Amino acid sequence: MESAFSKLGIQEQLLKAIKELNIEQPTEIQEKAIPILLENKTDFIGLAKTGTGKTIAFGLPLLQLIDAENSKIQAVILVPTRELGNQIFANLNEFAKYLPKIKIVSTCGGIPIKPQIESLKNETHIVVATPGRLLDLINKSALDLKECKFLILDEADEMATALKESLEEIISFLPKNRKTWLFSATLPGNVKQLAQNYMSKSITQVSADMKTVGNLGIDHQYLVLEPIEKLDVLMHFLNIKEGERGIIFCKTKAAVNKLAKNLAINRFSSGAIHGSLTQPIRDKIMEQFRAGHIKILIATDLAARGLDIPETTYVVNYHLPEVFETYVHRSGRTARAGAKGLSLTILQEDEKNEIQNFEKALGIKFHKIEKPNNQNIEDNNALLWAKQIFKTKPNHTLDLELKDKFKTIFHHLTKDELVEKLIANYFLVNKK
Secondary structure (H helix, E strand, C coil), X not given: CCCHHHXXXXXXXXXXXXXXXXXXXXXXXXXXXXXXXXXXXCEEEEECCCCCCHHHHHXXXXXXXXXXXXXXXXXXXXXXXXXXXXXXXXXXXXXXXXXXXXCEEEECCCCCCHHHHHHHCCCCCEEEECHHHHHHHHHCCCCCCCCCCEEEECCHXXXXXXXXXXXXXXXXXXXXXXXEEEEECCCXXXXXXXXXXXXXXXXXXXXXXXXXXXXXXXXXXXEECCHHHHHHHHXXXXXXXXXXXXXXXXXXXXXXXHHHHHHHHCCCCEEEECCCCCHHHHHXXXXXXXXXXXXXXXXXXXXXXXXXXXXXXXXXXXXXXXXXXXXXXXXXXXXXXXXXXXXXXXXXXXXXXXXXXXXXXXXXXXXXXXXXXXXXXXXXXXXXXXXXXXXCCXXXXXXXXXXXXXXXXXXXXXXXXXXXXXXXXXXXXXXX
């Protein structure tokens, strides 16, 4: 039986690879983009929300159009962040599993450049790069783009500012007869300007359903709190979600650091990433998150692009994003690969009317939930206190005589009696 991707024109080796990845039904952007890109007659603009499979939409046609017998670089994929670059690099290698002659190199910033230069000395067909690092490599004569046939700009709306400064220089090293493919969640003025300046007059543009967020498996919820309530309510939510993997987004680096410290104090399994951390530290935290060694990732919007972590069941917007599209990219980190997910937004009183604007702009429906009552919060804080005790390591430097005195005091209590007294003491102290 002919597969849906086969009907779009995808060749057998690619069909076999994506079948093993359980990719069987093309999304709207894939259905619209793939046949056009395979024809390779015009420049292309594809508009689709995050989570709709844009990497497949351009990745499969690109791999099929590469001439594996030509050892020169034939395609450059520009991305806004190293995280997204790594994700695309990994995806393309998965898709090209049965096309072993096609060689792909990732050359994104934030890590040493010398290993990338060494990689580029080998046969390379596709380069995935951030704009700044690509220019560094060009200036070091580490790559030759004279035979490059394709320039792909992914997440162009996120890159528009950086590209404005570097794209003209990058394009000066590319052949004039190349094809340019631009993919974006939106088409703001600065991206339109990029298209006018650097793409041919012959452009095919397609849009997936822009009235819905790419992933319909997301439950969008919000609640309204006073600022002083936010941390306690968040910890109540995280206790309910214990054992599940989730991402909490904050507006600033300072807010990420503060929240990470508070969660660590309360013994939550969490890690934090933002732009001021070195790339090795970010990579280490992301690897711990992917492996499940930490369950909660606290991040600025740097992390909203390119993260495709399986079994991320929820996203928390600890601060309301300023831009509608930022919400799309944040919430799109959950409910991947057909799973269900939750996106919870925490609002202050003066922000609650903003929800209607987000609903109208994004074509989604938010559901208001009620905050936990005071008793729920008190009970939750008591449980957090108990977990702190459970996870506290014994103090082996304490004087043995003093330890014996403690043991003497509690000697006649059973375990149940000791627990009862600890609980009673906690509530007595915390109600004063």
